[in-house]
Amino acid sequence: MWSALRSALSFSILIPDKMSMGYLGFVLLLWFPGVLHAQSETQPCPAPGLSGGYLVPEQDSYPHETTLTYACDNGLKPAVEGWWATSRCQNGNWFPTPQCIDEKACLPTILPNANYDASTKGWYDETTKIWVRCDAGYEHKDRVTTAKCTDGTWSSMPICEKSDEACGEPPKIPHAVVIHQEYQELFEADTKVQYECEDGYTAERADTKTVICISGNWTEGPTCNRRPDTGHGGATVEGTGGGHTTSAGSGTNPAGGDRRPDTGHGGATVEGTGGGHTTSAGSGTNPAGGDRRPDTGHDGYTERGTGGGQPTGGVTNCGTYPSVLNGDVVVVSGGYLKYQCSAFYKLEGPDTVICQSNGKWTEPPSCRDAFCVLDPAQITIPNMILSTIKYVKEGEDEFIPCIWDHFFIRVQCVNRRIHYTKCCHSSDHQRNVCR
Incomplete structure (x- = not known):
């Protein structure tokens, strides 16, 4: 390497004088990058400017990694715990910076399960008051919320203890996981946690996918059961048009539809020829995500309507189901449709729509904001x-x-x-x- 460097330096002599120094520096950068890098990380530190104190040892410069000790004059103290302190030279800088402050000032303190506004100076002057905020799920013991700096110490420091209204971790449910929530040991009151069943399993009731922390206890969670075989029996869906929501959830199924998960109604058959209908207890445009619609309790769907006109014997004779904004078809029987509004909406008008002999539907209801x-x-x-x-x-x-x-x-x-x-x-x- 030295012979190569001598060759390079010899070559630099052939270059005009005003360029030789720049070229030499370029050669050194190429051949000694490791040395240069090492020098950049081992810079010495100048003596820190410590007002109101003294250093040991005291000198003009300190090598990298040197640790010095300092103390403060009467009436002052280091800006860290103790009446003396240390600082370490790290590549030209001192960590932490040696400082002497008023002995009646207060230093920051660590409060379990709590936080407060940090001082920009790194310490707090005497008579300073801080407001302590408890973390989620904790509350102030004896309702003490503030602390005051008095003669160098904090008076009446608040304590944050577990709230009686908070809950521990959500219950572990077989074949389910908690989604959209990082793990934590404590949850504040009114926290909502959502579960999702693993592939191949489905929640027994849609309204129990979310649990809520109420008065220190979680509400009942879901039961994830193995999804039944979709190729045997149960409800079927027939259709020639797209856009029907035929399962207990939001979304659109392709033309012809997929088999709806069991909704608790035996032997139901839903037929449709048009798009845009919700034909099960699915979610629509509920403002807060919606609640599951109460069970209509009809086995076989024998509900009959009372609206005007005579049924024709089949809803397919009238074509596309009337669209009701924020409403769903919950019963299909012969020439009748029965509607129900989504959560947060109230039904206005007759809930039953009839397919008349002229091939037209009677007037559908509407769903008003509630x-x-x-x-x-x-x-x-x-x-x-x-x-x-x-x-x-x-x-x-x-x-x-x-x-x-x-x-x-x-x-x-x-x-x-x-x-x-x-x-x-x-x-x-x-x-x-x-x-």
Whole structure:
């Protein structure tokens, strides 16, 4: 390597003088990259400028990886725990930086299951007050939420303990996993967790795929059963047009349709010739994801309608089923169709539609909104914690948490208008004395 370098240097002599130094530097970079890299990572550190303290050993420069010790003058203390401290030279910089601060200042502290705003200086001046926030699923013990820096120590430091309303990890369910949620040991009240059955299995009831943490307990979860053989018996679907939703979920099946999972109704046959119909208890345009429609309880679907006109003996004589926005066909029998609205919607008009002898359907019903929307971008309720849009069903109550532990606002949806109480303790809501 040295002979090659001498050749290169000899060659540089042939180059004009004003270029020789640049060329020499280029040659050194090519032949000694390892040496250059090592030098860039082992820079010495100049003596730190420590105000109000002294260094040991004290010198003008310190080699890479040198550790020095320092202490502070009376009335001051290091910006770390202890009356003396150390700092290490790392490639030209000191870590941590030696500093002397007022001995009455407070240093940051680690609080289990909690957090608070960090100081930009790295410490807190005397009389500084910090507000401690408990992590999700924890609450302030004895309702102590603040700490104050007094004579170099924190007074009445809050403690965050497990909330009685929080839940542990969701129950383990055979042949199912929790989706869209990282593992954690504790979940705050009102947390929703969704399960998904493994391939080849299906949930026994669609409304139990999601569990909710309520008062320290999880609601009932799903049971994942092996999916029945689709080639034997059960319900069948016939159709010549696309766009029918024929299973207990949202989506569109191809022309002819696939076999619907068992919905609890024996021996039902659904026929269709047009697109865009929902012919089972599937989800439509429910505002909050929708709830499963209650079981209609009809074996064989013998429900008869009472609307005008006479049935023709078969719904296929009238062609495409009438489309009802936010509504589904739940019963098909002879010349009758029965509709039901999706969750969060209310049926208006007759629920039964008849195929008349003239080949036309009687007037279908409509599905009216039956919910209120709590949108944090549009509505402001004092002291209420609301970070996402929430839907409240008509006639039902929702309890929204307040900024204080165990305090809630009761929200009601009446005639599509929002009514709410002030922030009250949960016990007051239970006694129905909060207004």
